Amino acid sequence: MRVRITFTKQNALRYIGHLDLHSLWERAMRRAELPLAYSQGFHPQPKISLAAALPLGFSSRGEVLDVRLNENVPVENIAKQLSENLPHDIKILNVEEVDEKLPALQTQVLSASYDVKLTEPVTPSELKRRVESIMMAESIIRERRGKSYDLRPLIEMISIINEANGTAWLKMTLAAREGATGRPEEVLSALGIEPETTLVERTRLIFKE
């Protein structure tokens, strides 16, 4: 049985990396006594795959993983058993059975949406000006790990949300395909905003139909 789980990752767990999150799920599933399927070989590993790595420091309300079980278990039971065995900062949003034959989860991600809260406010008009200028740009050449690349085609959408109290924050959707991933902190730098003064939350992953 192949099961797809959508979950949140918040607070303290923002500081837990991708590999650690993987072991966290392994242990949670063992605690929940789910009939995990293991890989073959000398060091059998449970078949759990996370859709897309979430950068350290970001929270999320829409992470997705697939897990394979040896026996069929009603999805409500999976949700219940897991919820009782997860740390506080992970909450299960949805559990569903998916077709065993679907391609690997990681290959199906197209893009990801983020909410970006600013702890050092920028005036809405100034923010609007900066967003417009990068959205109008033909290309935004940036450098990462010594290689230059064009950030512009990786930005699918940026919008400004104005609050009643005069502050503003951002929503953005960036490409998250294998080999073509837009990073929110790169976009923020391009906007002239220090990434460390922001709180970024991934809100959802968008998959191929």
Place this chain on the structure above:
Amino acid sequence: MILVINSVRITKRLYKKLFLGTDLRRKYGFFCLISTNLRGINFGLSLPFSAFILRYNKKMLTAEQIENKLNRILLKVQKPGRYVGGELNSVVKDWDSVKTKVAFVFPDIYDIGVSNVGLKVLYDQINQREDALAERAYSPWFDMEDLMRQHQIPLYALESKRPLACFDLLGFSLPYETLYTNALNILDLSGIPIHSVDRDESHPFIIAGGHAATNPEPMYKFIDAFVIGEGEEVIHDIVNVIQRGKKQDEKWSRFEVLKELAKIDGVYVPRFYETTYMEDGTVAYTEPTIPEAPKLVNKRIVGKLPPPPTKFIVPNIEVVHNRVSVEIMRGCTRGCRFCQAGMITRPVRERSVEEVVEAADAAIRSSGFEELALLSLSSSDYTYVKDLVDAISKRFEGRKLTVSLPSLRIESVSVDLMEKLKQHRSGGFTLAPEAATEKMRRIINKYIPDEEIIKTTTDIYARGWTTIKLYFMIGHPSETLEDVQAIADLCKRVIAEGRKVAGWKVKLNAGVSTFVPKPQTPFQWVACDTRESVLEKQALLKRELYKDRSIKLSLTEPEDAILEAWLSRGDRRMADVVYTAWKNGSKFDAWKEGRKYDTWMQAFAEHGLDHAFYTHRQRRTDEVFPWEHIGAALRKNFLFQDFRMSLEGEIRVDCRLNCFACGILPTFANLRRENPGEEWKCPEVKSPARKVISETVSSNQLRVVGD
């Protein structure tokens, strides 16, 4: 409470083996570069820090303010997961609904401290109370400390994120002496005065326990009260006193609370004692200055081991030990003369097979860990070890669990036991012969003939393990270069014999550590080897063993052993040295990133003391030790006889076979009477209870008499 074991060798060895596992230095070697860079910055920042302490003492940061500040720095440090808590099975209680707040502190990094079994036990004990809560704190690594100081974030507890200074009680675990400077650093990072006398009613009580408390004197200025011995019961007594002292109608002063603490069995409040010295610098006597403080503070033990903890904190990041540990037995009857743990954790008390298996099962279920460690100082001596192994392998069959059973005797039976526990033999097999000549084996009272070692190692290779790890110890004053040569020869022979049965793939890791004489052991009288002599012995081993590709030799830095040696047997004057060394930048003394031998030498010089007096001096037979008023329930005469026997090369057999009257039974006769039967490995006490028992073991004057 069993905390970790002492001497350097044991820090490096049993400590890692029992509580840690992998070789830390190797694992974290990459930190070295980074921290060297950071330390430069750090010094610049340490000085103005005292000004900032004053500021935040007046107005403490709230948990929320701390969290906001953390959010800005955590992404700049390595492994931020160390500093955020949120682990499964950690206990977050409502702050305002409990009377007493305790924070347990392990003064090393999270990666090491979080798996400590001793603190785990105490954390559970306190959190089971409705009127108290327990949280945890660890030393921040260099990078985090720098940022915390820069952003004025006080050290906080992981559960509530409240500053440590808000708690009523801080309980430090001091399993080994190289954590002393870290303990001071933690007080400083918390904005708590370093010296006990500078604290007032607004500050938490600072208590400490663990094996290093066997000689608390080098820390006497900084710790308000030490717990001597096992902590499971005494921690409640301490919390109760603090609660009584806080009652509105009574409102005791800090001094009154300390006086009350001094009355508790097993609690040592150093400010109520004074040491007088002889002209030659040795101790004349240490005496209480108030009637409430006992002349001799004997260790506290539990008559029956309480149920082992079953709710293990599951770290969200990789730490040194991601595993469930169940203590199967406390104490050891072997009587190896170098081993402080074996001396000070007597009597041997065993848990039943059923209790161990049930606790292990419950803990594995509630943690999801993939590894189980069955801990004791000498697993082979656990009476029902075979039944235990059978029960464990049956219970966990098919559950993809790695089970480790450390500290096995060198005999083929151990190989049978390991074979039953291991699903595949990918890991190594560890044995500790310690010495390689008959002479040295007799001196240290760990006698295993060469033939037995070769037979066992060959058997291990033949049964499919490819790597064996052997532990040796160098540095005893009676040791010659021939004794060291024998270690090299034995290693070569193990490989040669192994190749005959398993071919060229066999490997041997030889871990050779340096002996540190420890208080409350038969070797408390002997000198620690000099740096030059240790280097000469190590050079010989390198020359002999580096050629062979199948043998990997690991050695400890001689400075590490020497540093531990002066801290272990230091007196009260050492406290100033510790303080000065810390102030000048010493911390993480057990780490190569922290080691600052020169700083220590300067600190000695500044206080007009000579480190060799503590390290390399053979003690007079009638010497009064700085720890004479602290009792591990071992008669000084028993230890002295054992010391004399070592000089004669005489063996003392396992004390399960023959009681040598070490002092445990007279001290704990009542406890033994209340706990009859085979759980204790000491003879039963049938005589009716006597009134004054403790006097039998307080022997300030040494009388040398035969048994």
